[in-house]
Amino acid sequence: MAIRSTDPQQQTPGSQDSGSGAGHRRITNRQRELLWALIFMSPWIIGFLIFMAGPMLWSLWLSFTDYDPLVPNTNFVGIENYQELFSDPNIRTSLWNTVFFTIFNVPGTILSGLALALLLDKVGRAAGFFRTAFYMPNITPAVAVGALFLLLLNGRDGIVNQALRAVGLPGPSWLNDPAWIKPGIIVMMLWSVGSTVIIYFAALRNVPQVLYEAARVDGANAWQQFRRITVPMISGAIFFTLIINTIASLQLFTEVYAMFFGSQQSGAAGEAALFYVIYLFRNAFEFFNMGYASAMAWLLFAVIGVITFVQVKTSKRWVYYEGGE
Amino acid sequence: MAIQDREQGQQVDRSFVPGVEHPEAATKSGSKVGSFLARAVFLIMLLGATALFVYPLIWLLSASLKPPAEVFSNDFIGSELRFDNYTRLFAMAPMLKWTWNSLIVTFLAASTVTISSALVAFAFAYFRFPYRNVIFSIVLATMMLPGAVLMIPQFLIWDTLGFNNTLYPLWAGNLFGSAFYIFMLRQFFLGLPRELFEAANVDGAGYFRMWRSVALPLTRSALIVVFIFELKVAWTDLVRPLIFLRDVELFTLPRGLKAIIDNPQIGGQQQWELLAAASVVVTVPMILIFFAFQRYFIEGIATTGSTGK
Numbered sequence: 281m282a283i284r285s286t287d288p289q290q291q292t293p294g295s296q297d298s299g300s301g302a303g304h305r306r307i308t309n310r311q312r313e314l315l316w317a318l319i320f321m322s323p324w325i326i327g328f329l330i331f332m333a334g335p336m337l338w339s340l341w342l343s344f345t346d347y348d349p350l351v352p353n354t355n356f357v358g359i360e361n362y363q364e365l366f367s368d369p370n371i372r373t374s375l376w377n378t379v380f381f382t383i384f385n386v387p388g389t390i391l392s393g394l395a396l397a398l399l400l401d402k403v404g405r406a407a408g409f410f411r412t413a414f415y416m417p418n419i420t421p422a423v424a425v426g427a428l429f430l431l432l433l434n435g436r437d438g439i440v441n442q443a444l445r446a447v448g449l450p451g452p453s454w455l456n457d458p459a460w461i462k463p464g465i466i467v468m469m470l471w472s473v474g475s476t477v478i479i480y481f482a483a484l485r486n487v488p489q490v491l492y493e494a495a496r497v498d499g500a501n502a503w504q505q506f507r508r509i510t511v512p513m514i515s516g517a518i519f520f521t522l523i524i525n526t527i528a529s530l531q532l533f534t535e536v537y538a539m540f541f542g543s544q545q546s547g548a549a550g551e552a553a554l555f556y557v558i559y560l561f562r563n564a565f566e567f568f569n570m571g572y573a574s575a576m577a578w579l580l581f582a583v584i585g586v587i588t589f590v591q592v593k594t595s596k597r598w599v600y601y602e603g604g605e
Numbered sequence: 606m607a608i609q610d611r612e613q614g615q616q617v618d619r620s621f622v623p624g625v626e627h628p629e630a631a632t633k634s635g636s637k638v639g640s641f642l643a644r645a646v647f648l649i650m651l652l653g654a655t656a657l658f659v660y661p662l663i664w665l666l667s668a669s670l671k672p673p674a675e676v677f678s679n680d681f682i683g684s685e686l687r688f689d690n691y692t693r694l695f696a697m698a699p700m701l702k703w704t705w706n707s708l709i710v711t712f713l714a715a716s717t718v719t720i721s722s723a724l725v726a727f728a729f730a731y732f733r734f735p736y737r738n739v740i741f742s743i744v745l746a747t748m749m750l751p752g753a754v755l756m757i758p759q760f761l762i763w764d765t766l767g768f769n770n771t772l773y774p775l776w777a778g779n780l781f782g783s784a785f786y787i788f789m790l791r792q793f794f795l796g797l798p799r800e801l802f803e804a805a806n807v808d809g810a811g812y813f814r815m816w817r818s819v820a821l822p823l824t825r826s827a828l829i830v831v832f833i834f835e836l837k838v839a840w841t842d843l844v845r846p847l848i849f850l851r852d853v854e855l856f857t858l859p860r861g862l863k864a865i866i867d868n869p870q871i872g873g874q875q876q877w878e879l880l881a882a883a884s885v886v887v888t889v890p891m892i893l894i895f896f897a898f899q900r901y902f903i904e905g906i907a908t909t910g911s912t913g914k
Contacts, residue, residue, distance in 0.1 A: 431881065442677075474658065
């Protein structure tokens, strides 16, 4: 912004009145600048054309064909793939699994992230240490998280069930019982709430302390301070994590694929853990139904677009931005 | 909003200076958590939460050093320390090769994306050209694209170019910059006073020199944040190795770990201690990098809001 405001070409004294020669030079300066801007931008322009715009169009075209890399000829099938989306029971299953997971995971992440950030905010000097501890799961590679939870959630011997039995609860069969597979996955994904905590913690520290002092003078209790000051003041951060976590939850793939899919095939888990992007991936790269998978990708794009749009629109009611909009 | 973000970042930055960590909080906690009981509850919650996040990782490490029969026991140290779990793992699976592949891909991915994104970001921050804001909003819009939409055609493009079953598709896309990093670095470049560039110009520096000798050195910490973020993304990625790599010799560590989960012969269901050991091997480099660059990790997540996941 600061850069845009100053324009040396226009401010150079005498540039307007020094005749046609100077005017000509000014244009070449402009052109030179444009040329350099293009040179600097060229990586993105090439990447955008070859790896974004091109693929988008290609994918759109594929979604109207029965393209299969193993079959020599490809046929245009019109909207058949899109019609099949509505009759394919696996689409219904995977959409349901994905929505179920998102509905629990996103509010779960926001609430537990907020609770942990508030906890951290009270720590004082040692907050840095605990913040690091909370963030450890986030630097664990997703495949390793999957492997780790295969061990932790083991129905017979896993430490989660050991702990449950220690307090007298029956340990469910997290990895085999269709009713418990998704709850297990939600627990696993909540384990990496740390990045959300860091965002809230940073936001909490930016809330001016005078607001709390003023509220205390007016006799506000802790809950009122939290409800009327803390939540509005960090609503921007909450909104941000809502959007990011929703988009990420709808595209859940790596941890679950690592645990339940691949060359080893688990029976019950195949249904209960079939998330949308996993089904898309399997269609594309295991069954090679790339046309159909492309149609799936566009449906996902539309769903994410609609949900994000609704979230952004409704955010105006509850997100507070300092200094108006 | 963008500018606000940057200001936020600077405030956060200040609180990271050792010793001056949020002085209000220290005094505040004294009065707020006044009574002994409240303090005890607070401590239990804090330590309980910490244990939930850290203990599984410690358990994983300890499980990787146990005899097979004791993997699931809750003792820190089994009846003996089996360091040979690791030698067995490295003998049974080409772990060294996988580690090497991961190192190459990760380093190339992070360095190329940092340089290319810095170039493009500079174009949007410094130069004035027609439709600049329109083009920039296209850059921002590409951030919204779900990876799943591009997965298939990008596979087909790399395949057409003859790079299927090579390591190139795992990093070479980064030669073209990444929208999120472009956005982030542009913010930092915009924060530099334009006079610096004018001065360099007067001294006869070309645009490339301005970028290289003025813009980059002054935004060093932002560049490190980008580099570190991409290190994490590239090191942990499973999707692209799954799509592009067929030969076991070409696998990266995450792809290798997936193969170990899948294959009971190398690890998998029967040999849990080897699965734990392989998970440790994949995780430890990230933890080391995290502790070496912790400040940049946290700063990056807190200021830009994130990608942490």
